Amino acid sequence: MSTLDRARCELKAHPSALDTALAAGVLVCMLAGSFVDPHGERGVSWSIRTPDPLSLVLMTLGAIALIFRRRAPIRVLAVTSALSLTECLTAGDPRAPVVMSAVIALFTVAATTDRSTTLRLGVLTVTVLTGAAMLAGPLPWYAQENLAVFAWTGIGATAGDAVRSRRAVVQAIRDRAERAERTREEEARRRVAEERLRIARDLHDVVAHHIALVNVQAGVAAHVMDKRPDQAKEALAHVREASRSALNELRATVGLLRQSGDPEAPTEPAPGLGRLDELADTFRNAGLKVEVARADQGTTLPAAVDLAAYRVIQEALTNVRKHAGPEAKAEVSVVRVGPNVEITVLDDGTLSDAPPGESGGGGHGLLGMRERVSALRGTLTTGPRYGGGFRVHAILPVKTTSKAETPL
Structure with missing residues (x-):
């Protein structure tokens, strides 16, 4: 100076x-x-x-x-x-x-x-x-x-x-x-909070779904181990498959947090409605009757909408498997209606003491679904059905102007 x-x-x-x-x-x-x-x-x-x-x-x-x-x-x-x-x-x-x-x-x-x-x-x-x-x-x-x-x-x-x-x-x-x-700092904090929320939703979806299947198949294996060893082996095979799927999805989710130039970052595509039949099969193997009806042929969804639709169905079926009872049946429909795609998951079971999405995982199931749908400017309706059972209905815009373009 x-x-x-x-x-x-x-x-x-x-x-x-x-x-x-x-x-x-x-x-x-x-x-x-x-x-x-x-x-x-x-x-x-x-x-x-x-x-x-x-x-x-x-x-x-x-x-x-x-x-x-x-x-x-x-x-x-x-x-x-x-x-x-x-x-x-x-x-x-x-x-x-x-x-x-x-x-x-x-x-x-x-x-x-x-x-x-x-x-x-x-x-x-x-x-x-x-x-x-x-x-x-x-x-x-x-x-x-x-x-x-x-x-x-x-x-x-x-x-x-x-x-x-x-x-x-x-x-x-x-x-x-x-x-x-100050605005930049607040925006950075907001983005960090949204990122943490998206990560929490994905981890919840992956862990809750696969651990629920592992729990069911492990219980079946323990029950029939002595009398029907072949069925026990089949149940343990499903446990192994569910565990491997959980690890793969967790690895893909965590990999999204890596830098884009990291050679170890996984490049597998995020799950979407293209894997809906595979998802339904995992629940069928766990003993849940699932029927899938689709009327969205020719519709190409943005990655964010495709992933959100998959996660909504996954969480809804997980809740059915947890709470609707052993004889419950689930119906999944995916329909293109104008500029939106509508997803409906119905079951005819009887709810247990804990409502769907409010047990085991700390009450984040329905909340996570609602946050996913709201982030894409969509709507989610959930509630009991007349005569028994539960209904989850989501409307997602095909051309989204989401708050977060690509949820994790």
Whole structure:
């Protein structure tokens, strides 16, 4: 940092010292000007004169008042204007430059107050000081010295207003930058929260579905191990298959968190309605009767919609297997209706004590489905059926404008 920059920082840190230095500089300029006679004798353009004592006192008082210009700018303007007015009414020709202190005070008022205050006080100050100089002074009203009072007071007000406007613009830019930074941070936190929520939904869907199947098949194997070993082996084979599928889907889900350039990141496609028959078979192997009806031929779904539809059906069938009873039957339908694809999962079972989606997994099943569908601007309706059973109905737009383009 240069010496000039250090000095500027010190003065900004101590505004009273800056005002004192400014007042001293203004006093020096006023004193120097008071010794100059602009109308020299015998045709000389200027000469040296001795200022009268009253002018020296007025200039000193004006400089002292400037020390307090930041604390009370309007009062300082009133004091310096009164001193300048006194000089205009009492001094002869030429007058001492007492008005210089009023110019600095008017600049301060314009720089620290609003524009309307600057306009009112500026017009009043310029009118009073210029009028007094023109009407009460010994020179003609059009004399150069009188017009200089008008010019300098006007320049002081204009310069102060320009400084205030510049400060306001700089502060507005800083405020916008701070708001933008806060917005970026909030957006980053929101995206992180949404990402965590999507990951939690996928982990819940994968784990709940496959662990439920493992639990059912393991129970079957334990029950028939002694009497029907062949059936037990078949159940254990289903356990192994469900475990392998769970591991593969978990690996794919976790792989989505890796960087795109990671060579170990899996490239398997996310599950979708193309694997609906395979999904239904896993539940049939677990003992659940599942019928699938589709009327969406020729429909190509966006990846986000395809995955959400698959997960909704998977979670709904998992809930049927958990809560609808051993004799329950599930019906799955996928229908293209206009710009939407409608998914319905029905069962005819009897609910257990815990409603679907509210046991085992901590109550995230139906909530996860609803969040998935809402993220794609779709709707989800769930509830008991008349006469028994449960119904899950989801409407997903084929052309989605989702909050999150690709849920995990």
